[in-house]
Amino acid sequence: MKEHLSDQPAQERHIGIGELARESGCKPETVRYYEQIGLLPSAPRNEGNQRRYTTAAIRRLTFIRHARDFGFSVEAVRELLEMADHPAMPCQEVDTLAKRHLAEVEARLARLTAVRDELKRMINQCAGGSVGQCHIIDVLSDHRLCHQAGPHGGAEIIG
Amino acid sequence: MKEHLSDQPAQERHIGIGELARESGCKPETVRYYEQIGLLPSAPRNEGNQRRYTTAAIRRLTFIRHARDFGFSVEAVRELLEMADHPAMPCQEVDTLAKRHLAEVEARLARLTAVRDELKRMINQCAGGSVGQCHIIDVLSDHRLCHQAGPHGGAEIIG
DNA sequence: GTAATACCTGTAGTCACTAGAGGTTCAAGT
DNA sequence: ACTTGAACCTCTAGTGACTACAGGTATTAC
Structure with missing residues (x-):
C-alpha cells in the first residue's frame, strides 16, 4: 500500500513546530510563513496556544521543501500540492x-x-x-x- | 591605448535615460534605481530637469549589467566598480x-x-x-x- | 498648436523568506 | 514548588534587486 500526503497513521505522534522544522529541514519561521500563505493548513493548538503537528505535516512540509529545492515556485508547489491531495486525478x-x-x-x-x-x-x-x-x-x-x-x-x- | 570606465572622449554625445537604457540593456527605472543606490553617479540634468548621459555612462552601465548577468551581487559590482575606477591598482x-x-x-x-x-x-x-x-x-x-x-x-x- | 512620447518624483508592491521586539508556555533540574 | 532557560507566540519590518504605478512636466514630431 502506498501512503499519500493526507493519510493519517493509526497512532499519531504530536510534535511542536521546532521538531517539525528540524524533521523537514526548514526553520520554524518558514513553517509559520507557509501556514500564513496557505501552503500548510492551520495547525491545531494545544492548551497553551502552541501548534501541534502530526507526521502528516512532516510529509507535507517535506514535499513542499523538496519541491522548492527543485526550483518550483511557491505557486507551482501550491498546484502540485493540490494535485497530490487528489490522488485519483490523472497525473x-x-x-x-x-x-x-x-x-x-x-x-x-x-x-x-x-x-x-x-x-x-x-x-x-x-x-x-x-x-x-x-x-x-x-x-x-x-x-x-x-x-x-x-x-x-x-x-x-x-x- | 586602452579605454577605462572613467575616460572622457573628446566629443561627448549627450543622451537621455531611455537611450542609455536601450544601449546598455536595462530599463530606465533600473538606471534611476542604480543612481539611487549609488552604483551610478548622479547624472547632470538639462534645462527641464532630465538626466543627460555621455558614452561614459553607457560603458559604466554596461559594465554593471554585464557583472550582474554574470551573477555578481550588487555589492560585488560595487567593489568591482571601485577597482575599475582605479586602473593603477593591482588586479x-x-x-x-x-x-x-x-x-x-x-x-x-x-x-x-x-x-x-x-x-x-x-x-x-x-x-x-x-x-x-x-x-x-x-x-x-x-x-x-x-x-x-x-x-x-x-x-x-x-x- | 496639439498630440504622442519620454521623462520626473515618490511610493508601494513583488518573491520568499528572515529577523527582531516583546511577551507566554513548556520541560528539566533542584 | 520554584526557577531557569529554551521553545513558542504574534506582529511588524527588513532583505535584494528590482518593477509598477500615480500624477505630473518636458520634449519632439507633425
Missing part, C-alpha cells in the same frame, strides 16, 4: 508542470555554464598585473570581448 | 572576487545539474496513470526516493 498535469520546469532548469543550466566558462577564461587570462590590464574588467566592460553565443539575458539567470 | 582583488564567484557558480551548477537529472528521471518514470502512482509526486514526497548524492540545500540553489 498529466503534474507531468506538464515538471516538464515545463525541466525546460526552465535546462535554460538556466545553459546560461550558468556559459557564465562559468567565461569566468574561467577571464581568470586564466589574468596576467596578475594592474587593474588597467586585467581581462576580467575588460570582459565586464566590453560586450565584444565576451565569448558568449548571444546577449546575456536578465540578471535572473540565477534566480 | 589581485578583482581576481579573488572572480574566483570566489566562480566557486559559487560551480556549486550552483552542480546542484542544478542534479535537479535536472532528477526531473528527467521523474518524468521518464511517469507511467501516465493517476497522481496516486505518479513518480514525480513520490520523489517530491519522499526523500529516500531521491537519487541525489546529499541532501538538498536551501531553496537558494537557483538564487
Whole structure:
C-alpha cells in the first residue's frame, strides 16, 4: 500500500513546530510563513496556544521543501500540492508542470555554464598585473570581448 | 591605448535615460534605481530637469549589467566598480572576487545539474496513470526516493 | 498648436523568506 | 514548588534587486 500526503497513521505522534522544522529541514519561521500563505493548513493548538503537528505535516512540509529545492515556485508547489491531495486525478498535469520546469532548469543550466566558462577564461587570462590590464574588467566592460553565443539575458539567470 | 570606465572622449554625445537604457540593456527605472543606490553617479540634468548621459555612462552601465548577468551581487559590482575606477591598482582583488564567484557558480551548477537529472528521471518514470502512482509526486514526497548524492540545500540553489 | 512620447518624483508592491521586539508556555533540574 | 532557560507566540519590518504605478512636466514630431 502506498501512503499519500493526507493519510493519517493509526497512532499519531504530536510534535511542536521546532521538531517539525528540524524533521523537514526548514526553520520554524518558514513553517509559520507557509501556514500564513496557505501552503500548510492551520495547525491545531494545544492548551497553551502552541501548534501541534502530526507526521502528516512532516510529509507535507517535506514535499513542499523538496519541491522548492527543485526550483518550483511557491505557486507551482501550491498546484502540485493540490494535485497530490487528489490522488485519483490523472497525473498529466503534474507531468506538464515538471516538464515545463525541466525546460526552465535546462535554460538556466545553459546560461550558468556559459557564465562559468567565461569566468574561467577571464581568470586564466589574468596576467596578475594592474587593474588597467586585467581581462576580467575588460570582459565586464566590453560586450565584444565576451565569448558568449548571444546577449546575456536578465540578471535572473540565477534566480 | 586602452579605454577605462572613467575616460572622457573628446566629443561627448549627450543622451537621455531611455537611450542609455536601450544601449546598455536595462530599463530606465533600473538606471534611476542604480543612481539611487549609488552604483551610478548622479547624472547632470538639462534645462527641464532630465538626466543627460555621455558614452561614459553607457560603458559604466554596461559594465554593471554585464557583472550582474554574470551573477555578481550588487555589492560585488560595487567593489568591482571601485577597482575599475582605479586602473593603477593591482588586479589581485578583482581576481579573488572572480574566483570566489566562480566557486559559487560551480556549486550552483552542480546542484542544478542534479535537479535536472532528477526531473528527467521523474518524468521518464511517469507511467501516465493517476497522481496516486505518479513518480514525480513520490520523489517530491519522499526523500529516500531521491537519487541525489546529499541532501538538498536551501531553496537558494537557483538564487 | 496639439498630440504622442519620454521623462520626473515618490511610493508601494513583488518573491520568499528572515529577523527582531516583546511577551507566554513548556520541560528539566533542584 | 520554584526557577531557569529554551521553545513558542504574534506582529511588524527588513532583505535584494528590482518593477509598477500615480500624477505630473518636458520634449519632439507633425
